[in-house]
Amino acid sequence: MNSYPSSQEVLSGLGEKVTHSLARSVKLAADDLRTYRSWNPTWVAEASERGLANWIHDRLWAHLTVLLDGHPGVTLSDGEPTREVVVGVSYRLRVKRHREDGQVSSYATQTALEFFAQGVKDTFPGMEEVRLVAGYEWEADSREIGEAVLSLRDGQDNVVWLVPLPDVGQAGGTIQPVRPTAPEPSLPSINVPMPGKREATEDGSK
Template sequence: MLSEFPSFDEVRAGLGDKVIGAVSLSVADAKERLAVYRQTLPDHAAEHSQRGLANMINDWLWASIRRSLDPVASVALNDREPTHEIGVGLEYRLRVKRHRDGRVRSYPTQTFLDFQLQGQQLAFPSMSEVRLNVGYRWDEETRSISAPVISLPHGADVIWHETLESVAPNIKPLRPDADGPQLPVIEVVEDDDAEGTEDR
């Protein structure tokens, strides 16, 4: 077990700008995708269950994180359903989660409980491992994504919970035009001397 919990500043420095940036970008991308989904399929979006919506958002987050972090040598992505984890070096393990009131919720499986409790790294028992939840803050009333967040859990407690800097989305999904699709414009250039032209 960790003898002393690391501060947010220590964790931010340990994770590095690429990991922190990838989390913020994934939230921006998911927020954009959710807006497009609601605009294109409003009836379907309105009928979506909370759990189904959360699963879809989680898929969007993970896809964005993979695009950002796959090339980073110090990062290992564990993509084994139903668990998505980000390993940074040997010291940090992150899970992508929805945060409500600074906390994450999940079925209390042994795997979830083990992750939430700070402690030894199973692969290297002599080393401590910092386990973090990253993701987004969820507004229950409006069913909307607000800010990217990171939290340090310890059992049922949250040692700290911090908001990350928001960024612009990296994806620009095609939003449907209110006036419908536009036909392409084809320009035809007429050459008065078409038969007598020579290659120039």
């Protein structure tokens, strides 16, 4: 791929429903981690980084499937261990933990290398598939989930851009479609003749 779409172009192409669902899933997974830690802090403290990352990934994916299941134009693929979200014909996403420098961890399988490399498949102009990594920034010192992010890279280690996803707060983050409302019909106007006056005839005479 000789040129890359901007972050704003990608966010617009994904649409509010997808971007808000990604951000909301991160917030819900962070809530799950806090619940897990309050329930049994020893287990969380003793968990390996890989084990805890897998646990968080499962929670994030569970929330994401609830928020996006059945949404038009979105396909969820769970071919464990590879899970993907496909939006239309242009965007393919995987969900991963991001380090502070934007790097992600992945086994260097052939499918992973092909996913991270943009433009490796021949296609018609304007039909190129953009592959993205959504997820969250990991605060390693506190072992906490940070903000939701979206990144585009060309190769696993070459981060083209990384942006935070829109904050959806605690309200839910799902987009309710606003249906256009037709204007209310106006009432017909009726001319009522005043008492003592005759209506004008068609030729204007009294």
